[in-house]
Amino acid sequence: MLPRGSSWYLFALVALSAWAVSSADDTELKEFVLTLDHSNFSDIVGKHDFIVVEFYAPWCGHCMQLAPEYEKAASILSKHDPPIVLAKVDANDEANRDLASEHDISGFPTLKIFRKGGKSVQEYKGPREAEGIVSYLKKQNGPASAVIKSADDARSLIEEKSIVVVGIFPKFSGEEYENFTALADKLRSDYEFGHTLDAKLLPRGESSITGPLVRLFKPFDELFVDFKDFHVDALEKFVEGSSVPVVTIFNNDPTNHPFVIKFFNSANAKAMLFMNFTNEVAETIKSRYRDVAEQFKGEGISFLLGDLEASQGAFQYFGLKEDQVPLIIIQSNDGQQKFLKANLEPDHITPWFKEYKAGKVLPFRKSEPVPKDNSEPVKVVVADTLQDTVFNSGKNVLLEFYAPWCGHCKNLAPILDEVAVSYENDADIVIAKFDATANDVPTETFEVQGFPTVYFRSAGGKIVQYEGDRTKEDIIDFIEKNRDKATASSVSQEVSEEEKKDEL
Numbered sequence: 157m158l159p160r161g162s163s164w165y166l167f168a169l170v171a172l173s174a175w176a177v178s179s180a181d182d183t184e185l186k187e188f189v190l191t192l193d194h195s196n197f198s199d200i201v202g203k204h205d206f207i208v209v210e211f212y213a214p215w216c217g218h219c220m221q222l223a224p225e226y227e228k229a230a231s232i233l234s235k236h237d238p239p240i241v242l243a244k245v246d247a248n249d250e251a252n253r254d255l256a257s258e259h260d261i262s263g264f265p266t267l268k269i270f271r272k273g274g275k276s277v278q279e280y281k282g283p284r285e286a287e288g289i290v291s292y293l294k295k296q297n298g299p300a301s302a303v304i305k306s307a308d309d310a311r312s313l314i315e316e317k318s319i320v321v322v323g324i325f326p327k328f329s330g331e332e333y334e335n336f337t338a339l340a341d342k343l344r345s346d347y348e349f350g351h352t353l354d355a356k357l358l359p360r361g362e363s364s365i366t367g368p369l370v371r372l373f374k375p376f377d378e379l380f381v382d383f384k385d386f387h388v389d390a391l392e393k394f395v396e397g398s399s400v401p402v403v404t405i406f407n408n409d410p411t412n413h414p415f416v417i418k419f420f421n422s423a424n425a426k427a428m429l430f431m432n433f434t435n436e437v438a439e440t441i442k443s444r445y446r447d448v449a450e451q452f453k454g455e456g457i458s459f460l461l462g463d464l465e466a467s468q469g470a471f472q473y474f475g476l477k478e479d480q481v482p483l484i485i486i487q488s489n490d491g492q493q494k495f496l497k498a499n500l501e502p503d504h505i506t507p508w509f510k511e512y513k514a515g516k517v518l519p520f521r522k523s524e525p526v527p528k529d530n531s532e533p534v535k536v537v538v539a540d541t542l543q544d545t546v547f548n549s550g551k552n553v554l555l556e557f558y559a560p561w562c563g564h565c566k567n568l569a570p571i572l573d574e575v576a577v578s579y580e581n582d583a584d585i586v587i588a589k590f591d592a593t594a595n596d597v598p599t600e601t602f603e604v605q606g607f608p609t610v611y612f613r614s615a616g617g618k619i620v621q622y623e624g625d626r627t628k629e630d631i632i633d634f635i636e637k638n639r640d641k642a643t644a645s646s647v648s649q650e651v652s653e654e655e656k657k658d659e660l
């Protein structure tokens with residue numbers, strides 16, 4: 157089971173799956189990757205000052221792609237001084253499930269770096285091909301912050317595409333230096349850290365700086381930013397805050413992906429503008445959007461600009477269509493609400509955000525079209541008809557949340573059919589189904605964590621989840637036990653619905 161909100165990661169990962177496919181030419185006999193399981197995990201990890209563990213599942217495609225690269229890296233790193241050990245755990249194996257949940261494994265593969273016998277654990281955030289794994293891990297195994305003694309040191313550390321945090325000190329001791337080092341230890345798998353006695357060595361260096369000072373280099377916006385508060389928490393906030401671009405770019409360029417992941421992990425509301433980057437108004441839209449992003453900086457909204465070409469996953473996830481671009485969608489920070497502005501023109505951007513901030517934009521909901529023919533025994537409910545069919549009908553409704561690909565749902569379908577047929581002459585009972593992949597589930601009322609999930613709403617408004625056996629008899633028993641008399645409001649409700657339609 158994936159934790160709540162993890163669909164963000166899924167969508168990001170599917171969209172970002174730029175995993176290297178390996179050539180299958182290395183047929184080494186000795187396996188360098190250690191196999192661990194629940195029986196020896198603590199023991200082996202406890203004995204290592206530095207060990208990397210991959211939690212994988214045998215059926216996972218990305219794990220299979222990683223396997224030969226990981227093995228190759230393990231073989232190279234076994235010759236490193238001191239040797240760096242790579243290991244793996246089959247997290248899908250029933251016996252290892254507890255171990256996996258202890259380590260919060262919510263997707264595969266997940267790689268973790270265990271230091272000091274497992275006393276310190278960090279997520280592996282490096283590349284997935286052998287060479288990249290090797291160089292990332294060599295760095296991870298070295299000091300958290302690299303000393304910069306020459307301009308060459310500085311150049312090789314401060315690459316153009318990543319965030320590098322450099323501490324400039326008059327001497328490598330004292331509380332400031334210690335706090336900086338502590339932070340480097342904590343955040344080393346997310347950022348590059350370096351320290352120097354000589355600010356002149358840095359790109360755009362100024363000889364006047366003697367420190368203590370922290371300078372963060374970034375490949376976007378103002379390119380570097382300085383900070384002088386050495387409280388560990390303040391320093392961490394500074395690093396986290398400064399390393400988010402004003403507008404995150406989401407396209408097929410893998411160097412942007414770490415920032416995209418950060419965007420998705422942010423606790424802010426998320427504004428996403430999707431469009432075709434080769435469109436002729438693209439530049440105008442970009443610059444207006446950027447203005448808005450600058451204007452709303454620090455107000456709890458993160459901004460992303462996505463190229464249509466890279467955004468298929470997002471479109472599916474939000475139920476968007478290509479003919480709606482350029483569009484902006486905002487997802488509230490709790491993920492419960494979405495706001496959409498489709499077919500955007502440059503002049504719409506600022507006013508629309510102002511309306512959104514003023515609470516004047518109505519939420520948008522993903523829904524399939526209302527079915528024209530709904531005469532099968534099991535009624536089709538979509539997000540747009542949920543209110544009328546389930547909440548306002550005054551009837552007793554058994555509602556199945558399903559996914560088209562789910563096998564248990566397929567098995568349940570004929571049983572629900574039989575149940576529906578047996579109630580065909582009972583106007584107070586409705587048996588219905590809801591495709592939870594194509595429609596937004598109102599999560600404030602229904603908790604849908606897996607498929608199928610079946611709920612019953614009695615005519616009087618009582619909501620119970622069905623957790624009995626998936627047989628006709630048990631479902632009917634359950635309905636009989638929980639049903640109420642249809643409420644009179646059903647009639648007036650229907651009338652008023654009719655009236656509404658007439659008015660339109």
Ligand SMILES: *[C@@H]1O[C@H](CO)[C@@H](O)[C@H](O)[C@H]1NC(C)=O
Binds near residue numbers: 190195196200
């Ligand atoms: C851990 O135990 C498993 C199963 O007993 C075994 O296959 C594996 O080789 C062991 N790993 C190590 C590193 O000893």
Ligand SMILES: *[C@@H]1O[C@H](CO)[C@@H](O)[C@H](O)[C@H]1NC(C)=O
Binds near residue numbers: 332335386387388389
């Ligand atoms: C170092 O960090 C600690 C903990 O945040 C803080 O109490 C201390 O004042 C910091 N030292 C300096 C010089 O900022």
Ligand SMILES: *[C@@H]1O[C@H](CO)[C@@H](O)[C@H](O)[C@H]1NC(C)=O
Binds near residue numbers: 433435464465
């Ligand atoms: C974006 O626009 C260009 C030029 O009009 C077009 O060739 C391309 O197919 C469009 N891309 C997508 C994903 O629609």
